[in-house]
Each structure stands twice: as structure tokens, then as C-alpha cells.
Amino acid sequence: MTPSPRVESAIADRRSIVNDAIREQLPIQKPERLYSASRYLLDAGGKRLRPTIVLLIAEAVSDVEPLSTDFRTFPTPNGEAIDVLSAAVSIEVIQSFTLIHDDIMDDDDLRRGVPAVHREYDTETAILAGDTLYSKAFEYMLDTGAPADRSVRALNELATTCTEICEGQALDVSFEDRTDVSTEEYLEMIEFKTAVLYAAAAAIPATLLGCDQETVDSLHGYGLDIGRAFQIQDDLLDLTVSSDELGKQRGSDLIEGKRTAITLHARNQGIDVEELVPDSPSDAEIEAAVERLEAAGSIDFAREMAHDLVESGKERLEVLPQGEPRAMLEEIADYLVERGY
Amino acid sequence: MTPSPRVESAIADRRSIVNDAIREQLPIQKPERLYSASRYLLDAGGKRLRPTIVLLIAEAVSDVEPLSTDFRTFPTPNGEAIDVLSAAVSIEVIQSFTLIHDDIMDDDDLRRGVPAVHREYDTETAILAGDTLYSKAFEYMLDTGAPADRSVRALNELATTCTEICEGQALDVSFEDRTDVSTEEYLEMIEFKTAVLYAAAAAIPATLLGCDQETVDSLHGYGLDIGRAFQIQDDLLDLTVSSDELGKQRGSDLIEGKRTAITLHARNQGIDVEELVPDSPSDAEIEAAVERLEAAGSIDFAREMAHDLVESGKERLEVLPQGEPRAMLEEIADYLVERGY
Numbered sequence: 001m002t003p004s005p006r007v008e009s010a011i012a013d014r015r016s017i018v019n020d021a022i023r024e025q026l027p028i029q030k031p032e033r034l035y036s037a038s039r040y041l042l043d044a045g046g047k048r049l050r051p052t053i054v055l056l057i058a059e060a061v062s063d064v065e066p067l068s069t070d071f072r073t074f075p076t077p078n079g080e081a082i083d084v085l086s087a088a089v090s091i092e093v094i095q096s097f098t099l100i101h102d103d104i105m106d107d108d109d110l111r112r113g114v115p116a117v118h119r120e121y122d123t124e125t126a127i128l129a130g131d132t133l134y135s136k137a138f139e140y141m142l143d144t145g146a147p148a149d150r151s152v153r154a155l156n157e158l159a160t161t162c163t164e165i166c167e168g169q170a171l172d173v174s175f176e177d178r179t180d181v182s183t184e185e186y187l188e189m190i191e192f193k194t195a196v197l198y199a200a201a202a203a204i205p206a207t208l209l210g211c212d213q214e215t216v217d218s219l220h221g222y223g224l225d226i227g228r229a230f231q232i233q234d235d236l237l238d239l240t241v242s243s244d245e246l247g248k249q250r251g252s253d254l255i256e257g258k259r260t261a262i263t264l265h266a267r268n269q270g271i272d273v274e275e276l277v278p279d280s281p282s283d284a285e286i287e288a289a290v291e292r293l294e295a296a297g298s299i300d301f302a303r304e305m306a307h308d309l310v311e312s313g314k315e316r317l318e319v320l321p322q323g324e325p326r327a328m329l330e331e332i333a334d335y336l337v338e339r340g341y
Numbered sequence: 342m343t344p345s346p347r348v349e350s351a352i353a354d355r356r357s358i359v360n361d362a363i364r365e366q367l368p369i370q371k372p373e374r375l376y377s378a379s380r381y382l383l384d385a386g387g388k389r390l391r392p393t394i395v396l397l398i399a400e401a402v403s404d405v406e407p408l409s410t411d412f413r414t415f416p417t418p419n420g421e422a423i424d425v426l427s428a429a430v431s432i433e434v435i436q437s438f439t440l441i442h443d444d445i446m447d448d449d450d451l452r453r454g455v456p457a458v459h460r461e462y463d464t465e466t467a468i469l470a471g472d473t474l475y476s477k478a479f480e481y482m483l484d485t486g487a488p489a490d491r492s493v494r495a496l497n498e499l500a501t502t503c504t505e506i507c508e509g510q511a512l513d514v515s516f517e518d519r520t521d522v523s524t525e526e527y528l529e530m531i532e533f534k535t536a537v538l539y540a541a542a543a544a545i546p547a548t549l550l551g552c553d554q555e556t557v558d559s560l561h562g563y564g565l566d567i568g569r570a571f572q573i574q575d576d577l578l579d580l581t582v583s584s585d586e587l588g589k590q591r592g593s594d595l596i597e598g599k600r601t602a603i604t605l606h607a608r609n610q611g612i613d614v615e616e617l618v619p620d621s622p623s624d625a626e627i628e629a630a631v632e633r634l635e636a637a638g639s640i641d642f643a644r645e646m647a648h649d650l651v652e653s654g655k656e657r658l659e660v661l662p663q664g665e666p667r668a669m670l671e672e673i674a675d676y677l678v679e680r681g682y
Contacts, residue, residue, distance in 0.1 A: 030508075031508055031511040031512050031515055033511065033515065034507065034508065034511035101468055101469075101472060104464075104465075104468060105464075105465040105468055105469065123445075123446075124445075124446040124514065125511075127442055127445060127446055127468060128442075128446065128507050128510055128511055130472075131442060131471075131475070131503070131507050132504060132507040132508070134472070134475055134476075134503070135475075135500045135501075135502075135503035135504040135507065136500075136504060138479060138496065138499075138500035138503075139497070139500045139501060139504065142493060142496060142497050142500060147489075148488075148489035148490040148492070148493045149489040151489070151493050152483060152489045152492050152493060152496075155479065155483060155493075155496055156480070156483050158479075159476045159477075159479035159480045159483060160476075160480060162472070162475070162476035162479075163473060163476040163477060163480065166375065166469050166472050166473040166476065167371075167372055167375065167473070169469055170372040170374065170375035170466075170469055171372050173465065174372055174374065
């Protein structure tokens with residue numbers, strides 16, 4: 001399966017709006033080295049899936065013609081004008097901060113095909129750039145012009161999301177030393193590490209625009225489902241796509257001993273996943289390991305799990321009015337597990 | 342001069358309340374390694390000056406008998422009950438996060454007489470512990486029960502404060518490579534790096550309790566003044582107190598080439614501050630360098646600058662009702678430049 005041209009173009013259109021907004025809201029100002037390091041990874045690319053979801057949810061809950069409305073002054077039923085674009089930038093900036101700090105923690109050299117921030121600059125600057133993006137994200141979320149009670153709810157969601165991302169990252173690291181991680185524990189870990197930011201991206205625009213709690217909760221669930229599917233697809237791509245296409249070493253999860261839906265299934269099939277690849281495996285040794293996982297049904301198991309999550313997520317969109325924005329949110333869910341990188 | 346027993350005991354009383362609140366609001370929960378690393382530096386000590394200011398400002402603007410009122414349900418003139426203790430914890434937790442990340446950036450081994458978090462745990466865990474405290478601080482500030490419009494203003498102050506702390510840290514590092522830093526640039530750097538968190542500690546309780554903008558602004562100015570005085574005193578202590586008492590190497594600023602009020606003055610007196618101490622100086626070589634700075638009048642210059650800032654800060658307290666809480670805030674200002682460590 002390949003993603004439909006329609007969803008690719010829906011993402012591309014919103015990506016360009018988000019990129020302009022990032023340049024506008026996060027200019028490279030004094031101290032210049034700090035802000036250029038803060039912008040470096042954002043400028044290096046990225047699909048902008050999470051901010052695209054923010055903008056699509058705003059369009060969907062308002063049932064407006066896609067891209068017909070200025071995201072800086074997005075209208076609510078009460079006639080307020082909300083800057084949902086600032087919320088979208090906030091979510092993307094949080095994502096960027098977590099990647100910068102994760103790359104330091106994992107000592108990864110490459111990200112989006114360019115040197116990681118701590119390689120291009122230095123570790124001190126990379127820590128500080130991440131910290132700067134962290135508070136900037138809160139500033140942007142406070143800058144939507146929404147009524148104070150809704151801003152407080154959005155900020156609360158953002159803060160607890162960030163705490164959970166840290167907890168998820170800590171769980172992921174702690175799992176590397178354990179051979180008895182259950183599927184439930186794995187699902188909780190990827191919920192925290194990855195899915196909660198998708199949930200925030202889906203729920204926060206609804207909160208800011210004044211939707212009822214049932215709608216907000218259902219969209220939150222959509223984000224959790226598709227965010228987990230996204231992470232499982234990431235785990236699959238790590239095994240099935242070449243190092244060139246990935247922009248990093250193929251099979252790095254196997255090498256680092258990360259727990260994934262694939263290796264958890266394989267262990268239950270009696271495979272010693274610790275011994276699947278040697279320390280510095282060749283391409284052929286990675287390929288052989290993947291073939292064993294394939295034969296054990298572990299790849300299909302993960303694919304099915306991701307597929308089921310996407311279907312569950314799409315069902316949660318039933319709280320939205322029928323229309324093109326909702327259809328695109330459904331296609332985005334499919335896109336997350338159909339994308340090749 | 343030594344601090345009065347009255348102010349020492351006012352700080353000690355509030356420190357104990359803040360310490361209980363930290364244990365209550367930041368329990369060591371799952372993932373345990375993450376939360377024990379997050380608590381490690383907070384548990385190692387600290388005077389809790391900033392949260393003490395939060396609590397004293399609440400008492401001062403309300404003109405209540407000191408320690409007669411529960412800080413969890415602090416009354417406003419409108420009869421609301423505000424959890425100013427949660428705001429106090431938020432400010433202390435921000436301080437702790439910045440220390441943890443600063444120690445990684447400076448590769449310092451010791452803090453408060455114990456190993457730095459990245460030494461006691463590891464760099465990955467220390468980065469993540471700092472990031473966790475960061476979002477927790479926002480959660481705590483959202484948890485005061487204040488009306489939403491005031492919460493939004495408090496959150497805004499907290500977010501911009503964090504951004505400025507990062508900018509100040511970046512400026513501090515960039516000054517190490519420059520020999521032409523002006524006193525104005527230095528004062529801006531310490532305002533961002535250190536003073537803005539004192540300003541937030543003083544202004545935010547007034548905001549949460551519904552004070553008028555003039556009061557909030559004046560208290561903000563009090564915090565900026567005494568926060569700068571605190572940093573200048575820190576620079577003085579680095580030169581004048583033994584390594585044992587400091588809990589770190591005496592003269593480390595001279596060794597690392599940090600710009601301080603003392604070395605900026607010395608440079609203007611024609612002293613080559615880059616050559617004041619060799620790379621790994623003995624105690625005697627540090628002592629000789631300090632004597633040269635003393636003779637050049639640089640130590641007295643910095644003392645006077647700190648003293649003037651304290652006097653200016655105290656004048657800004659005139660927006661507060663006369664009474665014991667205000668008197669203690671004045672004494673805290675004096676305390677910041679009279680403390681020996």
C-alpha cells in the first residue's frame with residue numbers, strides 16, 4: 001500500500017503553513033548560537049504530522065472548507081478568533097525538543113539525514129537549545145488568544161504530556177535491561193513515549209475552540225491509537241527499510257536491545273532476541289535476523305497490531321461532523337502505517 | 342556582617358514547609374530511577390530562598406500574621422483560597438532543573454556537597470530528570486486553584502522566565518570567548534541567568550492572589566534587584582570563601598574565565614584577568630590573585646554594586662503594607678549579600 005496523493009498533498013499544504021509559522025515565531029535572535037541551534041533540527045525537515053493534525057482537527061470540528069480559513073484567527077461558534085497555528089507550532093516545537101535531547105541520550109550521530117544538534121554544535125548547546133524550545137512551546141500555547149479557562153486546560157494537557165514523554169523515555173531505557181517485558185508494559189511505554197503527543201495534537205485544538213468534553217476525549221483517544229500505531233510502524237521500518245532510506249542504521253533497535261512489538265512476539269515464539277544479531281552486524285546478518293522474525297510471524301503480528309489501532313482510532317472520529325477534514329484525518333491514520341519512512 | 346537570627350529562622354520555618362510540600366507533590370513513583378534522580382538534588386539540601394520569597398510575598402500582600410495561615414488555602418480579599426505552596430514548589434523545582442542541566446553543561450562533579458546528578462546517576466538520566474522537573478513545575482503552577490485569568494498570567498511569567506534563564510546561560514558561555522564584555526552586558530546576563538527567577542518568585546504570588554498590576558510590577562523589580570545582588574554575592578563568595586565551605590573549587594570563575602562584576606572592574610583597572618591564575622592553580626596562587634583584585638578595588642566595587650541593588654530592591658517593597666512580612670522581605674534582601682555561602 002502507498003499513501004494516497006490526496007493525503008500527501010493535505011500534509012504538504014499544512015507543512016508549508018507550519019514552516020512559515022515556525023520561522024515567524026522562532027526567529028534566530030540574540031543569543032544567536034542558542035537560537036540557531038534551536039532552529040537547526042526544525043529547519044532540517046520533518047513531515048509536520050502532529051501540527052498537521054492540530055490544523056485538520058480545527059477544520060474538522062468547525063466543518064469549514066479545508067484551507068479556506070486563516071489559522072491565526074480561526075473562528076469558534078461563539079465568534080472568538082483563536083490562533084490554532086500557534087498551538088500547532090507549540091506541538092511541533094515540543095517534538096523537536098524531545099528529539100534533540102533523545103539524540104544526546106542515545107548518542108545518535110544523525111537525524112533527518114543531517115548531524116544531530118549535539119554533533120553540529122556541542123552537547124552543552126544542544127541541552128540548552130532543547131530547554132529553550134521547551135519553554136517556548138509553553139509560550140506559544142499561551143499565545144492562542146483562547147479564553148483563559150480553555151488556555152489553562154490546554155496548558156495542563158501540554159504539561160502532563162511532557163511529563164509522560166519523559167516517563168516513557170525512562171521506561172524504554174529501563175526495558176533494555178529486562179527480558180520479561182509484557183506486551184501491556186510495552187504498549188504503556190509507547191503510549192507515554194510517543195502516543196501522548198499525538199493525543200495532545202488532536203485534543204488541544206478541540207479544547208481551544210470550545211468543543212464539549214466528549215469530543216475532546218474522543219479525539220484524545222484517536223491520537224493515542226494512531227500514535228501507538230505510528231510507533232509500531234517506526235519499529236517495523238527500523239527492520240524493513242535500508243539504512244540509506246532510514247537516514248540511520250537499519251536494525252538499530254535489535255543492536256541496542258530495544259523492546260518492540262516485533263521482538264516481544266518473537267520471544268514468545270521461543271526466539272532468543274538477545275542473540276539475533278552480533279555486536280556490529282553486517283547488512284547480511286541484519287537481513288538474516290529479519291527473515292527469522294518474518295518466519296516466526298513477528299513482523300505480521302506487529303503489522304496487524306498497528307492496523308487494529310488505526311481502525312480503532314478512525315472509529316473515534318465519529319464525534320466529528322462528516323466532511324472532507326474528517327476524511328483527511330481518517331486518511332492520516334492510514335498514512336501513519338502506510339508510510340515507507 | 343552576619344544575617345540576623347530572625348531572618349535565619351524565618352527562612353528555616355518556611356524551608357521546612359517547602360520540603361514537606363516537595364515530598365508530597367513529587368513522590369518517588371514509577372519509573373523509580375527517573376523520579377529518584379529528579380528528587381536527588383532537591384533532597385540534598387538548599388536554602389529554599391526563592392520559595393521562601395513566594396510564601397513571604399503572599400503573607401505580605403495579605404498582611405497576615407506570619408505562619409498563621411495555611412499556604413495550601415491562602416485567602417484572597419475576594420474569599421478565594423489559593424495554593425501558594427504549589428507555586429512555591431514550582432519555583433524551587435525550576436531552580437533544581439536548571440542546576441541539574443547546568444552541572445552537565447559545566448561538567449561539574451559536586452553540588453551541595455554531594456555528587457552532581459549526572460555523576461550519581463548518568464548523563465542520560467540527569468537530562469531526563471531535568472526535563473521531568475521542567476514539566477512538573479508547569480503542572481504545579483497550574484495547580485494553585487487560582488482563577489483561570491490569573492493562572493494564565495502566572496504561567497506566562499513562568500514560561501518567559503525559563504526562556505530567559507536559557508538565554509542568560511547561553512550569554513554567560515558566549516562571554517567566556519570575549520574580552521570586551523561591558524558592565525551593561527554583564528548585568529543583562531545575570532538578570533537573565535539568575536535574577537528573573539527571583540522576579541518570578543516575587544511577582545507570581547501577587548498575581549495569583551489578585552494584586553493590582555502596579556504591585557505585581559514593583560515586586561517583580563524587587564526580585565530583579567535582589568536576584569542580581571545574589572549573583573554578584575555568589576561571584577564574591579567564589580573568590581573569598583574556602584573550597585571546603587563553598588562545596589566546590591575556590592576561584593573556579595577565574596579558572597573557567599567567567600565574566601563577573603569583579604573581573605570586569607579589574608580589566609578596566611588594567612589587570613590582565615586572563616593571566617591572573619595559571620591553569621591548575623594552588624591555593625596560594627588563588628590567594629595571590631584575590632589580593633591583586635582586592636588592591637585594585639575590584640572586590641569593593643562588586644560589594645558596593647550588590648549593596649546598591651539591595652537598597653533599590655528594598656525601596657520597591659513600599660507597595661506592600663507595613664508589617665512583619667514586609668520587614669522580613671527587607672531582611673531577606675540584606676541576607677542575600679550578608680550570607681557566607
